[in-house]
Amino acid sequence: MRRYVLKRLLSLVGTLLGVSVLIFLMVHLIPGDPVTTILGQFATPEAVDQLRAKLGLDLPLWEQYMHFLGKLLTGDLGTSLFTGQSVWEQIAERFPITLQLAIFSVIIAAIFGILLGTIAAVKQNTFVDRLVVLSSLVGISAPGFWIALFLIWVFAYKLALFPISGYEGLHSLLLPAITLGMAEAGLIARMTRSSMLEVIKQDYMRTAEAKGAAVIRMVFSHGLPNAIIPVITMLGLQFGSLMAGAVVVETVFSLQGIGSLAIEAIGKRDMPTVQGMVFFMAVIFATTNLVVDLIYSLIDPRIHYD
């Protein structure tokens, strides 16, 4: 296990090095110049040249990359060209909301998705099954902004149970988490259902049924642990991508998460912020994947890492 983790960590370093090149090239090759954005209509050619030199944007690309990499190795993600804040400061401000929202929505997705998916599998081809399949389809296909506005209108505007927008503690994350969780719950339900249907046909399930085990025990002790591996993979992937922020939901609920920060930075061509943030997201995503892989062995004793 330790050797496996070490191996994975080593390959992570290689991956992140590749990612750093990719991010750097993407950020520098997309059209648009941060200097003309900073100067706006006062971007006279003279002012542009001066500012570009001041920011080091007139250096050859490889030299700029070496600067970026050199800083990365010392843990410095760079400083915003617009706000003067370091990327770490910006992440520290924005990441807690993103993390809370991701955890909250993955919990919602897991509870509802796994439960409904299991019910649908057990009650295959019944009305309940069809209802679950249909509602999960609705959850997956309803646009996020629409669900968000609907939830705000009912629970915040009409019933006044929540603030309409903004972050005022965990409770203000419930509506956005439901918005995000609904689509994921739909996917998880479908995946759990098909995975469970496979498992239900297995000999050990039939044996358990023949021995007179209660259905609930059968499903939760014998069925679900065997059916859950692909579901965990999907939850892990969803969690990883949620950690990169959920732009639409953040905008509608006016939450200051990492997604809206990245979009603002891209719009302004705030290169250091974009580079630093995307690199940070890549690290988080890769680490989440590693953790998920390790969780497999905890859930399923048949999986060993040597």
Place this chain on the structure above:
Amino acid sequence: MKKQWWKKGSLSVLLATAIVAAGCSSQTSTNPGQTTEAPKGGNTLVISALVDPDTLDLHKSTWVSSANGILYEPLLTRDMSGKVSPGLAEKYEVSEDGKVWTFTLRKGLRFHSGEPVTGEAVKQSFERMLEVSPVKSIIGPVEKVEATDEHTFKVHLSSPFAPFLSVVMSGMISPVDAKKAKELGDGFGDNPSGTGPVMFEKRERGASLTYKKNPDYNWGPEYAQNKGPIQVDNVMFRFLKDDDTRMMEFKKGTIHILSDVPANSVAELQSLPGVEINKTMDIGHKYIAFNNLHPLFSDVRLRKAIALSVDRDPLVQVALNGFGKPVYGPLPPTIWGYSENIENKAKQMYSRDLNQARQLMADAGWTDTNGDGLVDKDGKPLSVEILVSPEPAFQRAVQILQSQLKEAGIDLKITVQEMATIKDRISKKSYDMALMYFGWYDADIFYLLFEKSNSASRMYFTRPEMDELLNKGRTEMNDEKRFKIYEEAQEILLNETPWVPLWVNETVTATRGIKGMVINPYTQGMVLSDITIDK
């Protein structure tokens, strides 16, 4: 057996739902949303704005918005009719040669830190700005600054620079507390000190900015009724981007001032009791920028033909829901240098006239030879691309333009791109036309748009006689003579039409639960001193 399980299962689903629901309701009952309470309960004025300023350090920002501008006050300002009015300076003088500007400061002014605002303090602030501002090039040829006594501050220019007055009034060079800025270094943006009616309290980046009343403030603008401290305890800016969300917040009563009301929501808000709608004309306009180096548009006949194909009224009525005014000439009425003569002439020259447009195109060799409705030359139809940023009103506008140009026989292709990409394509000359805008306080904006040293990054239009006028306009200190110079420059723009001015926006602001909110169209700022919250 299965049935039994299902009963248990459904019970647990219900239970889980109940737990989640109970969790929410118990939290909301003990901790009701602060934002829903703030405007009604306390004496906090809540303003919704779209964009959180990058920094509160005035000298490091490139544009002043009301959210960071209210911390500071300019030396001079314009009153509600556009006349120069005292700000922190009670008077100013310009030497005969136009090179020395002397400002006499009001007495008793203090920064938020408690430091007195003296000639020396203003001098230090000015020097700091020259050192750190990314837009210092707009300030003019400053040679040196000096404080001649406690209340006098002088700016020496190497050559006369008439737009300096507009720069002073723009608020971009307003005095900051340079002593505190020096102490705090980069941290000044997080703990700023100016002379405005409010002082910094706290900031949640991207979400809100809260200010508290400056109790020492007694230098309110002359055009405000209340010259003393503002009549609310706190001013809070909330940055809400989504139109539906901020509309719901406003309707719910959590916001007093809703700025930039989406045009299609105005009617709905007007129908609500207690809502007042305030319209303010912008200090700039939207225009079609031609690439004047493009083989098609280096021919003035084609530029004119396109200008004559445009009908501005439907653009304003449909794309902006009526919240704007058509502009035919080079300047809107809110900018110094606007001439009614020029605007009337422009209207005569460029009101829609398809016959004239077709004639001009025919003169340039473009006629519809195959009867497909599009003019062509050498077998190729006249097809041009317009770049437009993804703003909904802009997109509606270009769609209308597309159908208007089609009636004249021109095929308009629409390309939606981010503004950063559009600017990049303009700087690489790889564009035909773009829907652009500008905003400034003075006709000197033409210098940035058309003077030969700057035209390279704009519309690539330059004329020696135009350059001469634009340079003369910068050095002429007599207002009347200067006005004539810009009239002449505008005549050239009318005859050459390197662009097609389209409309000036009217920014709509909705208020509710307050009294006395007025926006000065010449500074675009709200008069905070007179606002009171209804009890």
